Amino acid sequence: MEILNKTLTEIRESLQKKEIGVEELIKTCLQHIANTEPKINAFITLREEEELLEEARQLDRQGPDPNQPLWGIPLGIKDVLTTKNLRTTCGSKILENFVPVYDAFVVEKLKAAGAIILGKQNMDEFAMGSSTENSAFGPTKNPWDLSRVPGGSSGGSAASVAARQCFGAIGTDTGGSIRQPASFCGLVGLKPTYGRVSRYGLIAYGSSFDQAGPLTRSVQDAALLLEVIAGHDPKDSTSLNAPVPKYSQSITSLSATKFTFGLPKEYLGEGLDPEVEKVFQSTIKLIENLGGEIKEISLPHTQYAIATYYILVMAEASSNLARFDGVRYGVRNAEAKTLKELYELSRSQGFGDEVQRRIMLGTYVLSAGYYDAYYKKAAQVRRLLSEDFVQAWKECDFILAPVSPTPAFKLGSTINDPLKMYLMDIYTTSLNLAGLPGLSLPIGLSSDNLPIGAQIIGPKLSEEKLLALASKLEEALPKLPLPPLS
Amino acid sequence: MEFESVIGLEVHAQLKTRSKIFCSCSTSFGQEPNKNTCPVCTGMPGVLPVLNKKVVEYAVKMGLAVNCKINKYSIFARKNYFYPDLPKGYQISQYELPIAEKGYLVIQTQKGEKKIGITRIHMEEDAGKSIHGSGDGLSFVDLNRTGVPLLEIVSEPDLRSPEEAVAYLKALRSILLYLEICDGNMEEGSFRCDANISIRPRGESRFGTRTEIKNMNSFRHVQKALEYEIERQIDLVLDGKEVVQETRLYDPQKNITKSMRSKEEAHDYRYFPDPDLVPLDLEDSWIEEIRASLPELPHVRYKRFLAEYGLSEDEALTLTSEKELADFFEQSIALGVEPKKACNWILSEVLRLLNEKKIGLSQSRFTPELFFKLLGLIEKGVISGKIAKNIFEPVFMEGLDPEKYVKEKGLIQISNTGELEGIVEAILAKFPQEVERFQQGEKKLLGFFVGQVMRATQGKANPQLVNSLLLKKMG
């Protein structure tokens, strides 16, 4: 089991040097998954053991390939990315029988890099949520405290990586869904610049927000995964045509930390849990000791970020989820006798409450008479929020911020109050609105032994520096112990 | 009280690109159900659209051809509604900022030329098709057509009669064919038309309540449907009733329009810019390149034909309605065919066969060279005009050399006076009473004799010669 505690980078080396075979490694993973899954419920679909072992044996027969950066490494994928011939549900009943006939671009890249995909991981239904409690397949529990949430919507992926079931996972972030679970589970989580990673095969929630990114146990691991999945995709019109730096190499070669870090005054104040604030402040000290300059900045429109985000994302979602109608795929209500019934029953029974809520609100803000007041207005404020950052970059190189107002909360504590849940996204949504990259890394533990994270936000396409800087910070920060369940 | 009708037309033209607008599926017609599909056009989870450059090129081309302002900056929007043949639950279309606006085209009316305004042109994707089963309570959805590129062309309500409406449609269709961007086939659905129509007292400037008319699948349908609807609306108003704003379907069997009885919820399409596509910001140079590639447009060509070839308005209009036809005409003249003759033959024999065989000129084997040869044979007296008409079909359909064909079939005109004289004399000898009657004054019997000579010579006798010989012999 010790081997499962290695980072992705470390296991990669072991595999390449043949210190361990792929088959042995997979067997160990599966054993551990069998032990931990009943407790955390991180996977929706785990691939068949025999299939995985056969794939592993194939790789062992061929021998390690240094040109495949993820050769033999077991990874997990949030169940929002399509995988060919492997069920993809988005955490929803309406897709509980859906088996895609195509891989997402990201999945293709991982496969080409030699990774072994163990299975599809639990999530808030259609990525709508911040706790993974909105899954039709049951909640995922936080390996640090089984009575608490792992965060969401990439909670399954975060819990799985934290519990050492796999060496890394690909999640998605629309309003914080990689960064917040990363911080709740003591992991590194990176949301890339919008357009850095292709969205082809990423089942859409908020099209102008969604980005896939890595959840890992070290910054180096995240760099490696990003290097594999980033890049232009002609099948995604919003995909950037920028070259992909060798993130895994520049992470060590770039000198870091002698930067100016902006601290948005709107982020620090009431609303932040005192324990989180305490750990955050000590991190600030650490950065200063490493030669970084801390400067107070202002992101004046911060208080409007959540309203702006939710109006826009729900509008897009209401349209993106219209295709789930029981006609061409997914679950169709068996009793439906008319077309009207087919639509209404399939959708009402297939979608959970939170999804229905967001579809309806999204429909409302786009409807005749309300479009200008809500949707267009929100888009205008989005411009202002983005401008806040443009101004900020004149004052600092990067922005330092908390990830979540609190550490992981108890299961069931927010489920009946959607607005309360939405308001917790205060530190994460602005990035998605502006399309900026953000990296969350663990900075300490609360007195309850719960991980606390901080995020570093950079200008567009600054991932190279962001990763290098995070890596330096990671070195200097106290290393987290293992989660109780691992 | 006199009424006038106010008509606006909305045309959807399918573009002749090889692949669909947002994916690389083929647009080929007539494929087996759901064979021209892929995850993108069937709206599977996670898929994304990528715009076909040719569609933009064609849209700009059409916009320029009808004198529109091309919006260099234009965006795509989602039009949201639920229907089984609309896989994503929305159609990608354009709403604010369409690619072209504020144009016009010119039609010929009885009162002369008239400019009809074009409000806008935009790009969008077509939906699929459903076939309704009989009695089993099921419908069958075929998504081959989903994603085929369409141009929606909306006219100003400048049309004032069904005739003008048809003239507009013909002119619009003609332009689309000239640009070679659309098949213009109303029956097959590559050229569709919906009408918005209202009436008002003559002289009134405010608009009356309008109805939308759908399901017109030919120019004739358009004419008849609009005629019916005008009458219907006038009758209502004269009865003191109100015209209800609604959508009505044309029923070609009964030649009426019917209200769509099914409960039509007011459609709230909730348009918003499609976040999966990025805006267009076209370069002036590209637009100019497209402008330079425009062919001589139908109306310009029409005017030139009138001036250069001395044709009548109708002749010029028909010849220039299809670019193929007009090209053929001019290519033949270039070879030496006389314009009037070329015109007559094309408008009679060529069009007849095209209609009969339901093909386009390019699907025949007829060429300007063959045409020139055929007419040459008549001119040289090798065959008569009548024989030429008889052999036209094989020459046209199979591209046979008329000279060879005539020789093979032994159809060469008999112009040998001596030979003909003998035959004429034989006929006259056979019908002495008729000769008597002719000489007594029944001059129309000449036709009878000509007919007999033709019969005797399998139609090969030179008609002019036969005529003169008969007259000479009968006095």
Next chain:
Amino acid sequence: MKITKEEVKQIATLARLKLPEEKVEIYQKQFSAILDYMEKLKEIDTKEVNPLYSPAELKNVFREDEVKKDLDREEILKNAPKTDGEFFIVPKII
């Protein structure tokens, strides 16, 4: 209340959702609270502001007019709840 029960039902219909009666009131309350919160945006003057619909700063992304075929019909119909191997089958569209 920011939104009436009737409006909730209308929106549900637009979105092709069928709400049990008990849920309508719950949603009404939740929606009203959420929409109330969103009123915040009225505080900002956005008169001359150009809306930002997407952070992608791209323009003119095209593909060439080429035909490519990846999947055959069987795969496209593979997940269909009801099919005869050729069509997607639904209850009759009136």
